[in-house]
Amino acid sequence: MSKQTKYLLDDSRIPEAWYNINADLPVPLDPVLNPGTMQPATPDDFAPLFPMSLILQEVSSERWIEIPEPVREVYSLWRPTPLIRARRLEAVLDTPAHIYYKYEGVSPVGSHKPNTAVAQAFYNKDAGIKAMTTETGAGQWGSALAFACNLFDIDLEVYMVKVSYQQKPYRRIMMETYGAEVYASPSERTHSGKGILAQDPDSSGSLGIAISEAVEAAATSGGSKKYGIGSVLNHVLLHQTVIGQEAIEQMEMAGEYPDILVGCAGGGSNFAGLSYPFIHHKITKDLDTRIIAVEPAACPTLTKGKFTYDFGDTAAVAPVVKMYTLGHTFVPAGIHAGGLRYHGMSPSLSALVEHGLMEALAVGQLATFDAAVQFAKSEGIIAAPESAHAIKVVVDEALKCKESGEEKVILFNLSGHGHFDMTAYQAYLGGELEDYAYPAEAVAEAMTHLPDVS
């Protein structure tokens, strides 16, 4: 075949270090605040939640952080992931653009999430921790941490948003197959959960509530359990940078460099994973690469939110960070991209948008599934609803190239497959999918509950 489709790297090319954006931010991040005192948090404040090794990564400004060999060995079960040229999509769109995607759906759980789950499990094990807690929405993160905890022989309890626990049992079963215990949230196991249930016994839960429960379960365990988090925090985002580092090498194999990078952004981890190593280029080599975070119109944190201090969770027990937020009490509409239903955004990613080093776009649910089905029919892969948000913008940009005649190189992160999300496609094909406008009133109301950090 004259035309190459895939660019593969062997085990030896798994990156040896994670890239830490803190080393290259235009200005340092504002401090994280202790939710109790509203004063800058010290590493000790985080000690009930995370092992010290991860806390030090969280606040580190070292540019490169070595990846431990046991983590690289687990990565080798599926990493390096393929970089694929979407030639069939290009042909269908009749665009001169060159479209590439980094495919993270080849991991055992079908998404990018294990990149940090494995690292977190390793550092917890290394610190002698025998049990962890976490929350999960539809289950992508929970299944990744269940996979990782099992490999490092750590017990895991997962607080899963109740509506997903009931309606989407497949990822719950996956977590249980890996040996995790899964509880519908809100639960009677925590003070936060009991409080919500006292107000509303039929609460279907939310990610914010589930975070509150998982954080509380770790913080009140007397040190026997630590908490694992799937996005937002810096140590999570840096673990994901293996994606972008591999992509840089694979784009070199293809003899091209992206003009445009695209990824979906909920808390920011898959987007940062692809884009931060390119941000490093952008800053140090003074490139003008466009870097676009795509979010749902129903939860437009970066495009409509405020860059300010807010809680990471609904019950206000998680740390307070400076970020783009729609207000920690905001509950997004029930879009199928559960991983993008978060009121906030990673602080570093928020800062990069604020400083103009990347940009953000919000897209509607129907247009997103239009693009996802077009992608499935051309490239074969049925994308996760979250990843489909990136596809929508890629298609738009490729069609702009068709109009302008520009041969731009577009690279996006296909962060996961949609094999657990077929009911979303069913709703789309059945004409039952709803579009949601920007929820201006609900956001305005939530903004009145921002913490006072003056």
Added chain:
Amino acid sequence: MSKQTKYLLDDSRIPEAWYNINADLPVPLDPVLNPGTMQPATPDDFAPLFPMSLILQEVSSERWIEIPEPVREVYSLWRPTPLIRARRLEAVLDTPAHIYYKYEGVSPVGSHKPNTAVAQAFYNKDAGIKAMTTETGAGQWGSALAFACNLFDIDLEVYMVKVSYQQKPYRRIMMETYGAEVYASPSERTHSGKGILAQDPDSSGSLGIAISEAVEAAATSGGSKKYGIGSVLNHVLLHQTVIGQEAIEQMEMAGEYPDILVGCAGGGSNFAGLSYPFIHHKITKDLDTRIIAVEPAACPTLTKGKFTYDFGDTAAVAPVVKMYTLGHTFVPAGIHAGGLRYHGMSPSLSALVEHGLMEALAVGQLATFDAAVQFAKSEGIIAAPESAHAIKVVVDEALKCKESGEEKVILFNLSGHGHFDMTAYQAYLGGELEDYAYPAEAVAEAMTHLPDVS
């Protein structure tokens, strides 16, 4: 990392020809019979069902059949697939055996089935065919052909076993996402379906009935529709030999040669795909490689069936072939490995077992899921219930090596992931999974309905 986990090949190493076992069989296969006349079928007898190019492949005795470039180009979306050393499973079993698996679950639909689906869609398109029909059980084959037909712009109607249509909607939605029309079988669309429904309006269907409907829909279309088949026939098996050819090259990269090959066998396609290129070695190089087909105890075609002429389908409209069979009226118990619930077995594979070039083992459902969960917890991948049958025998053989101290090299085909089969794992984890003994009486009864070919 000193220890390599994955062995990858780039696009250029996608095989350029399929391997045809017919060239190397110890004795030629007995002729296929026309189900109407019980006389040896001519290529023209198949013409209502298949394009002539596939019929000629079916009867060819050429050893190598060139893979058309457009087929190789589609293969490049996911092929070559990785060969993975199961080091973590080896460690858990504490075995000196070296365990490798060829992982076909990386295809867009999550199984090996597209290897032949893409080829069949290509040859139909090349013959000017605009519509195809097929049957599917739980949907693995149907989704593969839906994926392939979409790429070659062919309409597809799928007859899906009714109980799966109702209880396992996810793969149905996948087929519909690729644009296929899916009907619950038995349906009112065919004579065969109507006949079954007249006898039993509540029939939950079977693979044999669905085959009858799909074959009839093509045969009575006046030439406008052809039929696609997912296993059993020679042209299907030969398309799968890309698996084994790649594995041979990847085992060379690993510096080893398998002592034991293992695969699950329903109709035989994934097993033949891995093993036939090694059979070529075994015959031409006089090797003593053990080659083991694994089937469910509930449907033990090779281990308990008879090597004789039988119909390929329940309604006796499909061709009559010499094969191991439990009788075409035999309906296996409702095990979760739907792809292994077939009364017959590929004729060439049957002949190779009969001639002692490969062997067969039957395993129970509970032991199979024990092994699958052990594999998921060590290697991370949740296997399809079909593929899990191979894992069970691999674990057994590896434990024998532990006892004997032998450092055998075991290679198996992990033909698909189980992300669409989580309810099976749920039943297992919940202690609700049934084991089924050999259904001796039902088989004896079915054997009384074998066709008279004297």
